[in-house]
Amino acid sequence: MTTVLNDAGEHAVAATEGGLWLSASDAERVTGWALKPEGMCRDDACVPLPAAALRAGKVDVAAFWERLGNPVLHDAAGATWVLGTGAEARNDALADLVAPDFSLPDLSGVPHALSALRGRKVFLATWASW
């Protein structure tokens, strides 16, 4: 089993050895982009997939993710992958000024989403014990 870490969380997927080749359904579950004849699509947008990134119905998700301008990393064993978010996507979101949503647990493990506070002013502050 292969682990993929991205903005949406942690996903367990079945990947073909020698890369991050995922079934179309796993690729969509992990990235939010669906395989269609015109390429990888999300909402109204489609990105053409190079012929080399499609093999026996599986998608080279690492190649696709890098093509979108995002960092891709894996551990030494190739069993854990990070599909990061590239600078352009981050800067676009920051310039948009809409606070990016996130959901994090409290001390009891109960998740809280920032978006649930819409309608209130929010003072978001970080701290650490270290």
Add this chain to the structure above:
Amino acid sequence: MWQLLYDELKDHNFMVVAVAEESRGAEHARPWIEQAKATYWCLIDTDHRVADLFGMVNVPQSVWIDEAGRVVRPAETAGSTDHFRRMDLATRTMSPDDQAARQAARTAYLDAVRDWVRTGRYALPADAARRKQPRITADIALAHAHFRLGVWLRRQGRRAEADRHLAEASRLHPESWNMWRQAADLEAVGKASGPEFWARVQALGDKPYYPPPDLPGFGR
């Protein structure tokens, strides 16, 4: 630190969200949260996701978000000052003047938050807020990916491999005190404020450790 602020303003359509950037997990944040008797949201962020999303590089930093969910003050120092850099390291104390100045800055910062919640003052217009947003480079984006993998590998007990990714994260994003200090803390509790930390702070020279926010009382 935020409980009084929240108590005072909670009837003004207001919430404090305190995020612990704590890769060791909730138990390392618990004593502080329980001691604060916090009734606002206290969340645990093992992957430093909030720092990644909002471009934060240190703690404490804050972002002010309005009722429509829009950032009206991008990431900035949340009331802390650089007076600690002059402290006597043997006794870990600051001069009375520095202590007073530090306290005054903290009070001024809390007053600004209060003003914003009550009147909307200090909320930046969209153009100004946009200009103040941090600028994310390709190296910073890659650093966050290395940090994420490093923290995950640490959780699996794969220390040596993890530490290579954490070191690479700091190399790619040297302005992030969060990444460096968290990695130091994962190596050994206390290392994040040990001699290597102080050497890094001294190496800043005239540069601030806590850049002052553009608010009254911060001498800009």
